[in-house]
Amino acid sequence: MSRPGLASGPVLVVDYGAQYAQLIARRVRECQVYSLIVPSSLSTAEIMALRPSAVILSGGPSSCYAEGAPPAPAGLLVSGVPILGICYGFQLMIRDLGGEVLHTGTGEYGAALLHVAHDPGLLLEGMPTTQQVWMSHGDTCAVAPPGFKVTASTAGTPVAVAEDTTHCLFGMQFHPEVMHTDQGLIMIRRFLKAAGCRTDWTMRGVIDEQVERIRVQVGVGRAICGLSGGVDSAVAAALVQRAIGSRLTCVFVDHGLLRVGEAEQVEKDFVAATGVELRVVDAADEFISALADVTDPEAKRKIVGREFIRAFEQAAAEIAGEHHEAAGYLVQGTLYPDVVESGGGTGTANIKSHHNVGGLPEDLAFELVEPLRELFKDEVRQVGAELGLPEQIVWRQPFPGPGLAIRIIGAVTPERLRILSAADVIVRAELSAAGMDRSIWQCPVVLLADVRSVGVQGDGRTYGYPVVLRPVTSEDAMTADWARIPEAVLAAISTRITNEVPEINRVVLDITTKPPATIEWE
Numbered sequence: 001m002s003r004p005g006l007a008s009g010p011v012l013v014v015d016y017g018a019q020y021a022q023l024i025a026r027r028v029r030e031c032q033v034y035s036l037i038v039p040s041s042l043s044t045a046e047i048m049a050l051r052p053s054a055v056i057l058s059g060g061p062s063s064c065y066a067e068g069a070p071p072a073p074a075g076l077l078v079s080g081v082p083i084l085g086i087c088y089g090f091q092l093m094i095r096d097l098g099g100e101v102l103h104t105g106t107g108e109y110g111a112a113l114l115h116v117a118h119d120p121g122l123l124l125e126g127m128p129t130t131q132q133v134w135m136s137h138g139d140t141c142a143v144a145p146p147g148f149k150v151t152a153s154t155a156g157t158p159v160a161v162a163e164d165t166t167h168c169l170f171g172m173q174f175h176p177e178v179m180h181t182d183q184g185l186i187m188i189r190r191f192l193k194a195a196g197c198r199t200d201w202t203m204r205g206v207i208d209e210q211v212e213r214i215r216v217q218v219g220v221g222r223a224i225c226g227l228s229g230g231v232d233s234a235v236a237a238a239l240v241q242r243a244i245g246s247r248l249t250c251v252f253v254d255h256g257l258l259r260v261g262e263a264e265q266v267e268k269d270f271v272a273a274t275g276v277e278l279r280v281v282d283a284a285d286e287f288i289s290a291l292a293d294v295t296d297p298e299a300k301r302k303i304v305g306r307e308f309i310r311a312f313e314q315a316a317a318e319i320a321g322e323h324h325e326a327a328g329y330l331v332q333g334t335l336y337p338d339v340v341e342s343g344g345g346t347g348t349a350n351i352k353s354h355h356n357v358g359g360l361p362e363d364l365a366f367e368l369v370e371p372l373r374e375l376f377k378d379e380v381r382q383v384g385a386e387l388g389l390p391e392q393i394v395w396r397q398p399f400p401g402p403g404l405a406i407r408i409i410g411a412v413t414p415e416r417l418r419i420l421s422a423a424d425v426i427v428r429a430e431l432s433a434a435g436m437d438r439s440i441w442q443c444p445v446v447l448l449a450d451v452r453s454v455g456v457q458g459d460g461r462t463y464g465y466p467v468v469l470r471p472v473t474s475e476d477a478m479t480a481d482w483a484r485i486p487e488a489v490l491a492a493i494s495t496r497i498t499n500e501v502p503e504i505n506r507v508v509l510d511i512t513t514k515p516p517a518t519i520e521w522e
Contacts, residue, residue, distance in 0.1 A: 008198050009051040011035040014042070016060030016070055016088050019515075022336045023478045024056055024086065024177045024188075026376050031189045032199040044073040047081075054082040054195035057089025059175060063139050064091045064101055072096055077169070082195035084188075085171035087137055093171050094159065097145035108135035108156045108173075110513065111180060121151035121163050122194060123170060123187045133160075133174035133181045134479070136515070141173055168194055178479045180513075203382040207239065210371040214243035218329050223369060224316055225250045225331035226308060227266060227278070228401060232333030232372060234270050234393050235384040239371045240331045241276055242387070249277045249327065251315045253308060256284025257403030257417065260425045265392075273390050279319065283311045291405055291412040295450070297522035300412070304402040313365060330366035334373050335380065335477075376476035398442045398477070406522040410449030420447040422501045423467050430493045431471075431485075440483040441474040446510075446521045455505030457498070464505035467497065471509075472519055480514040 011028045015021040015037050028035035038047065040060075047055065055076065062069040072092040077083060085093035091101045114133045116124050133154070141159035144150050148169070152161035163170045170191050176184030192199075218240075225237040227250040241248050252266050263280070271278050287307050294300055312330060320326040372380055377398065384394040404420050405412050424445045431443060446468040455462040469490075471483035494507040510517075 009053040011054045011056060011192065011195075011197060012047060012050060012052040013037045013056045013058055014040050014047075014073075014089070016040050016058050016062065018059040018061075018088070020175055020177055020478060021058040022374070023376070023476060024058055026336075026379065026476065027177045027185060027188050028056070028192065029201055029379070030185065031192050031197075032201045033192050033197045034201040040070040040073075042073060044076045044079060047073060047076060048079065052081055053197045054084070054192065057083065057085045057092060059087030059089060059136065062088060063103060064088065064095055065103065065139070078167075080167075082168035082191070083170070084191045085169075086177070087173060087175060090162075090171035090173055091137075091139055091141060093169065094141045094143075094145060094162070097148075097169075099141065099145040099148070099159070099162075100143035101139050102142045103139050104156075107138040107140075108154065109137075110135065110515075112154045112156070112174065114152050114154055114160055114174065116152045117150060119149065119151065121149055121161070122165055123163060123172075123190050124151050124161060124183075127183050127186070131182045133172075133176075133184070134178045135174050137173060165194070170194070179475045180479060180481065203379065203386050206375070206379075207242075207383060207386055210239050211243045214240055214369060214371060217367075217369060218244050218247070220247075221329055222247045222249070222319070222323065222325050222327040223329035223331050224248070224279075224312060224319065224327045224366075226312060226333075227252045227270065228333070228399070230333070230399055231377070231384055231389075231394055231396050232335055232380055232398075233331075234333070234389060235380050235387065236331050236333040236370070236372050237270075237276060238274060238384070238387045238389055240369060241274060246277070248331070249279055249315075249319050251279045251281060251312055253281045253283055253311045255287040255304070255307065255311075255403065256414075257287060257304075257405045257412070259399065259404065259428075260421055262399075269390055269393050273388075273393070279315050281311045281315050283307065286311070287405075288412065288414060288417075293411050295411050297406060300405050300522065301402055304405060308401070309364060309366075316366075328367060329369050330364075331369045331371075333380075334368075334370045336374055336376055339373060376478070378475050395438065397437070397440075400520055406520055407444055408447045408449050409451075409521060410447075416447060416449050419465065419501060419503045420445065420467070423447070423497050423504060426496045426500065427469065427493055430489055430496065434486070434489045436483075436485070436489070439473070440471050440485070441477070441480065442519060443469060443471040443483070444520055446470060453506040457502070457505060462505045464503050466506040466508055467504050468521070469493065469507065469509050470519065470521070472514070474514075474519070477519060478514075480519055482509075482511040482513065 013025045025035040095101045112135045116129045144162045147164045148162040161172045176187045316327045448466045453466045472480040474480040
């Protein structure tokens, strides 16, 4: 049942160390409800002091019976505030309110079929009786607490969804926040409606809030922005320019790890659209020299992060001389997936250090300005569109800051960069010709530089490189599925690469989801 009136406080996402905690908050915002993430260490009194309209208990890597596993805040489940438990959070709710959670030795990971009960309850009413959900758990909810109605199950989980509408308590074993759960967003929206949450949070509000924050942070100072040509740095730069105007200078570092046409695209599209002052730094020799003989992915990212900062420092010194004022602020297009994969969440595992998070040097001479740090890619695109950036920037496929350095598995050399760049141009051209620029999220082309493959070309034996195509579909980069590219397009790509790039004699396709794999190979 819905609560009377509308609650104006934030929805608090209690983070138990899940990779998806920020994604839960993002889905709540998609429903135009303001959300905040809070650590699981907060007490119930501290949570209630924030006057939440609802609370969501996130998933997490722990077993609820493991020693040291984070508990639900004492008294929260009986405090009267509407609560939604997801995965680990649901298990805490079941266990603490008198149900049973069992460690059966068999978990569920990835796609599963949800079977909706004859009485579907509030969250599942009117939905298909069988639907796909996304699981990631070891323990299993076996018996619901008193007062709860079980409304769905899976082959491995007897209590997959349960609710106590009298006390506005809901929970599910799967992850409704990921795109691979068919009806997940509808479930979240129905919970928010039952909780009586106000739906008045928009991207326009985000823009206004961030512009004001930037004005307060930078004051009368100057800033430089590391512009890559991608949507993240472009939107960050546009926000900062709106806040401080001509006191922003954008710096484009040509690090020699770019795809063909990247530098030209920056000057043509972004500068033409905004009129921002742009400084181009040619640092290809420095980056490639620093990466010589380096094969470890983490080391590559840290080197790229360090060299970026050195290039920005050089540019800042030149800008200070020209404007007679030092730039003390560095604008970065850091997104939340960068932060969470770098271990920047509350207890989240470090999957890989991003060059602009874990790769920053300790002696950083700038104060960082990161207006997109809590947003996902699709939200950033919305902000960019609201700011009036051109479509070719807003919808550009993601490209990592370290560039082709992390798409060469092995040491980075000028010759390997040339080979990979040539293959990448072909892939982009064929996907664009097939009209797939919007239907796929991203298609990294990966050179397996330390692997050789026997082939036959021109009636002779070859011993060339294999390349991997990694086309994926996604909304936010937190989860991804492999894109089903038509066979004719794949055939055209393979034929062109092996015909036009003689060093490559094998093209393979990566069909792994995220999780378990990440989108980039390094």
